[in-house]
Amino acid sequence: MKQRWIANGLAALACGMMSMGALAAGEQVVMVGLTGPLTGSQAATGKDDENGVRLAIERLNAKGLVIGGQKTRFELMSMDDAGDPRTGMAVAQSLVDAKVKVIFGPFNSGVAIPISSLVNNAGVVMATVASNPSITQRGYPFVFRISASDTQLGSRMGAFAAKNLSLKRIAVVDDRTAYGQGLADQFINAAKENGIEIVAREYTSDKATDFNAILTHIKGSNAQGIFYGGYYAQAGALRMQMKRLGMTGYLLGGDAMCNEELAKVGGSSVDASVYCPQGGPVLSQTPAGRQFAADYAKRFNTSPLTYSAALYDGVNIVAQAMVKADSIDPAKYRPVLQDIKADGISGHYQFNQDRDLTDSPITIYTYRNGAPSPLDPAAK
Structure with a gap:
């Protein structure tokens, strides 16, 4: 609102300052x-x-x-x-x-x-x-x-590995972080409930870059794939080194590796045999x-x-x-x-009594041309 100027300049300034305040x-x-x-x-x-x-x-x-x-x-x-x-x-x-x-x-x-x-x-x-x-x-x-939560994500991937990929033997690697270990534990529980044998449980760190010793041990176990509990930087390197060792099985993981950054790290090794979940619907x-x-x-x-x-x-x-x-x-x-x-x-x-979401839709992705690609919603 415009101020009405009066003759006394000091009074006008005071009024203006009061209005601004x-x-x-x-x-x-x-x-x-x-x-x-x-x-x-x-x-x-x-x-x-x-x-x-x-x-x-x-x-x-x-x-x-x-x-x-x-x-x-x-x-x-x-x-x-x-x-x-x-x-x-x-x-x-x-x-x-x-x-x-x-x-x-x-x-x-x-x-x-x-x-x-x-x-x-x-x-x-x-x-x-x-x-x-x-x-x-x-x-x-x-x-x-x-x-x-990990309970939802890990459980979903355990059931998916059994029902959709028909896996019978899988190795599990986690980075020992609260996220990676918790996710891996939930996956193992669901995988076992669905008849999958955990043939190896290995540990690394969220700073690791060399997985050859772990992978060499897993290769000898005849695992059909690896579930990795950790982040995309390590998952990409892990996948690349799997391919170098001639390990053509699946790589499964959680939401923290489920983005296009995974393919930037792992290059062409991040392919249609890589699966991961994200909470929420597909934006597209x-x-x-x-x-x-x-x-x-x-x-x-x-x-x-x-x-x-x-x-x-x-x-x-x-x-x-x-x-x-x-x-x-x-x-x-x-x-x-x-x-x-x-x-x-x-x-x-909408939150439950623990302040977790009562309904958190989960979408599973694979990779095509270096980008995560959602599976058909029927793939549950």
Whole structure:
């Protein structure tokens, strides 16, 4: 509204400053935290998560939400935890000290498990895509998972290996991280229930590059394939070395290897005998998913990977909870988030008593021409 100038310049200046102060007081800023691996071998997935959050925030700010009678602006505070638990604890404390109202991430279960206690005790909502079941099994009311858990992913792949690939003998390798080991354990349970014999159980690390000793041992076991619990950087190298040793069997894994980065690492060895799952529907198979992928590519000049759509949805359902609670205070909007029922790009969001999704669709992918390709939905 235009100010009416009066003769006394000093009085006019004072009036203007008071008006500006009133406008500033009428807008509240919601600090949104993000923790993830923005550097290192998993940087592509960390950046993908960050992009999903950033895109959602930009759109919310364009809408100009009003919460608690104040126009609300969201700002992102993104920090690199390098996929390391100690770094993750320092990052989480920094975000809590900055008085963020929600923390998205981490990507890694090994980071999510230790920081969940810190974040919960601080009374800050945490919405993670980390999949180890224990993250949400410790009764922390502020900790939510917005993607599938290892129980869902590993169990699905165990059944798929038996029913769709007709495997009878398989070796299992994991990287000893909370994610990789938990995923492998769930796969083994389901595989055994479906009549598959685990002929070898081997261990490596999430920094490994040489798998020849492990593969030589597995080759002698006559396994029909390998299930790998770990991340795409190691899975790609593992697959390449399998082919060099003449091991033409299957490579199966979890969601952390299920993106186009796997083929960039493993090259032509990442082929139609590689299978992995992702939580959520296939973006290209829904109008909302296709639009998200197009908007994401236009904004960031790259294609979405594994969890950017889930993080995008996460920001939106938290904002919905804030609007319904008419408060940005986590203590006030958390109960609303617990009871939310909302549809997003990556699926339906409704939480059980552990704050896991009650329905998390899982799609299995193989690889064609260096890119993950979804199987027919009937392949269950």
